[in-house]
Structures are given as structure tokens and as C-alpha cells.
Amino acid sequence: MSGLRLRLPPALEAVRVPLEAGGATGLVFGAAGDPPADYAAVEDELVEAFRLSREAAAAGDPIVYVLSQPELLGGRGAPAAMRAGALLSAMRALALEGARDGLRVNALAVGDEADPERVAAWAAVLLREPGVSGELVRVDAAHAGKLIP
Amino acid sequence: MNEVAVVTGAARGIGRAIAERLAADGARVVLVDLDPAVKEAAAALGGIPVIADVTDAAGRAAVRAGVGDAPLAALVNNAGITRDGRIGTLEEADVRAVLRVNLGGAYELTLALRDALADGSAIVNVSSRAYLGNFGQFNYAASKGGLVGLTRALALELAPRVRVNAIAPGLTGSEMTRAMPERVLDKLIAASPMRRMAEPAEIADAVAALLSPAMSYVTGQVLLACGGRSLA
Numbered sequence: 009m010s011g012l013r014l015r016l017p018p019a020l021e022a023v024r025v026p027l028e029a030g031g032a033t034g035l036v037f038g039a040a041g042d043p044p045a046d047y048a049a050v051e052d053e054l055v056e057a058f059r060l061s062r063e064a065a066a067a068g069d070p071i072v073y074v075l076s077q078p079e080l081l082g083g084r085g086a087p088a089a090m091r092a093g094a095l096l097s098a099m100r101a102l103a104l105e106g107a108r109d110g111l112r113v114n115a116l117a118v119g120d121e122a123d124p125e126r127v128a129a130w131a132a133v134l135l136r137e138p139g140v141s142g143e144l145v146r147v148d149a150a151h152a153g154k155l156i157p
Numbered sequence: 158m159n160e161v162a163v164v165t166g167a168a169r170g171i172g173r174a175i176a177e178r179l180a181a182d183g184a185r186v187v188l189v190d191l192d193p194a195v196k197e198a199a200a201a202l203g204g205i206p207v208i209a210d211v212t213d214a215a216g217r218a219a220v221r222a223g224v225g226d227a228p229l230a231a232l233v234n235n236a237g238i239t240r241d242g243r244i245g246t247l248e249e250a251d252v253r254a255v256l257r258v259n260l261g262g263a264y265e266l267t268l269a270l271r272d273a274l275a276d277g278s279a280i281v282n283v284s285s286r287a288y289l290g291n292f293g294q295f296n297y298a299a300s301k302g303g304l305v306g307l308t309r310a311l312a313l314e315l316a317p318r319v320r321v322n323a324i325a326p327g328l329t330g331s332e333m334t335r336a337m338p339e340r341v342l343d344k345l346i347a348a349s350p351m352r353r354m355a356e357p358a359e360i361a362d363a364v365a366a367l368l369s370p371a372m373s374y375v376t377g378q379v380l381l382a383c384g385g386r387s388l389a
Contacts, residue, residue, distance in 0.1 A: 047260075047261045047264050047265055050256075050261075051253060051256050051257065051261060054252065054256060054299055054303075055249055055252055055256075058247070058249070058252045058295065058296070058299075061244065061295075062244050062247070065244050065245065079306075080306065080309075081309055082306065082308075082309025082310035082311075082312060082313050082377065083310075084310075085310055085314075086306075086307055086310040086314070088310070089306035089309055089310035090260060090264065090303040090304075090306045090307050090310075092306050093288075093302040093304070094256070094260065094299040094300065094302045094303035094306065095299070095302075096302055097287075097288045097289070097290065097298040097302020097303070097305070098295050098298055098302065100288075100289055100290030100298065101287070101290045101291055101292075101294050101295050101298035102295055103290060104290040104291065104292055105243060105244065105292050105293060142290065157305075
């Protein structure tokens, strides 16, 4: 069944209201901040991403993962980096797999100072606008000058 | 060289080729695998076999014991499995199994061996070109992307003492690849700029390069050894 599915950790809770108010459809899976404690917690979170993504894919709904820029570059410890790297690659795999069915899967990576209103707005754009899949959009310029993950 | 190197998934394929190459360079290699065939692989190159599962604590303790008091110069986290399928056909167990071996095993073994790593030592995590995305591999791609994340975090945490890099091989002539349907394999080879798979020994040479002093200022990076497939 189509609809808006939000999975937001406390660090991303502020994007809920603007996303709901915008009437978006699709899955927003947030995994930024609140780093997992150990490998088992990483695995559990990735399995949750898998379950929700499988549901969204079955409904033909677009998917956006919300990650963290410093976590992607390894600056917040191994569990957070494993989670971020795994979700970025899962996003690319699913974008490739879903391309023939028109399924779109993208990711945001937020900097520490990113405004939640802007994060919600870019998530809404990625959910709504056709033509872009498998893309990583970084919200706030903290990433400039660093590796493209 | 009286240095010790640990290679996981060393009974065959890329892992075995890496163990052979490091032994040829003079390292005392600890070959780790679930498969008892690792004994013969170790015997062939004068290495130390450890039959162990890197996903359980007892297995990791056995690897740690295999290293003993010698300074550990190189760790190659290579053990990996696949359980492919489109996302609609994958089960939770397929996701957990692949993540646990490919990602959890690498992370937790590295933690278990951390105290043994010598100053100036190096780690290579064997990721895959699939970390850029691959059809029917949501779980495998996630595990290999997780390894890239792990590589970056460990590079920051262990610098300047230990360098940590990843290699991302493309299609390689190993048992994992031979398990694919021939028709699919032929198509993938035709789509590859080099028009062939890698030999395991070619991947082993690249891993040896990443571990060597020739790469002494390189850390936290991913080397794509995929015959140009990441471009085409």
C-alpha cells in the first residue's frame, strides 16, 4: 500500500512535521546521529532498512535514506561508518535493480549544521521528482573539499 | 621477514591467492577458514591453518591464538559469502547471513586482533565493485559498502600506527563467481572493458601492493580492481 513511511531516529525527528505537512509519498529511512553501539545494533538497523525498503519497493514507492556526512567519512566511529556505508551501497544496488520498473532510490547526507527544514525539503524533492535515482545529495556544504563517498 | 600476516577466507579463491602471495614475500601466514581444506592450503605454503568461524568469539580467539606473541604486520579481511536475489525474494535471514560474515566478521576480528597489530602494519578489507551497486545484491552490496565505511573509520582511528585500505575487485575467477549461471557470467565478461575476469593472483598482487611500503602514505582508500568495469 502506498503512503508516507517515516523511520526517523531522535537526531532527525525534526524533519517529520514538514515532511508530513508536504503530503509526500514514499519511504524516508533516517540513519544519522544516535550511532549504533556495536555490530549487532548495526545489523539490526540494516535489517530494518531492508524490511521497510522491500515494502516500499513492492508498493512501487520511492525511497530516500538520510545519512550523515561525517559518518560516511568514518569520523564518528566504526559502527556509524558501517551503517552509513552499507546503506549508501544498498541504495545504489536497489536503484540499479529497480531502474527497469521505474523505482527510484536516493540518499541524502546531512552535515552537522544542516537545517531540518532544508533536509525535509530535499527529501521531498527526491521522493517527488522523476528522473533521478541512485543519487547522493549532500545537504549543507560541510562535505566540500572532502572525499566523494 | 619474520612478520605474521592473517588472511581470512584463505582456503580458496582470492583469499588463498593472497596467502600465497604474502608467503612468497616472506611472511608467516595464518590462514583462516571455516573449511578444513585450509589445512592443505596452509601446508602448501608453510603457513599456519586455523579452522575457525570469524563470526563467533571462539573462532576469533582461535585466530588470536594462532598469531601468538608475534607482531602482526598484515591483516586481510577477505572471508565472504553471497545470497543473491531481487529484494522481493530476499528473506531477512539472507540479509543477516551475508552482513554477519562479510561485515561483522571483519569488524569483530579486527577488534580481536587490534592489540597484536605492529606499528607500521596495514589492514586490507576485501570489498567488491558491487559496493557501487549490483543487480540482485541488496544484501551483498550493503555488506561491501559497510566494509568501505569500516575502512574509513579504522583508518582514522588507527592512524598513524596502522594503515587501513580496501580493495574492490570485479569479476574474479573464484568459486564464488563460478557459482553464477554461465549465461550471466558470459554477459558480464562481454560488458567488461578488459573482456575477461581477473585471476585471483592479480587481486592478490594489488592487495600486496596496498600492504607494502610503496603505499606508506595511503590510508582510508578504496582501490577498484575491476578491469574498468566501474566506468562502463
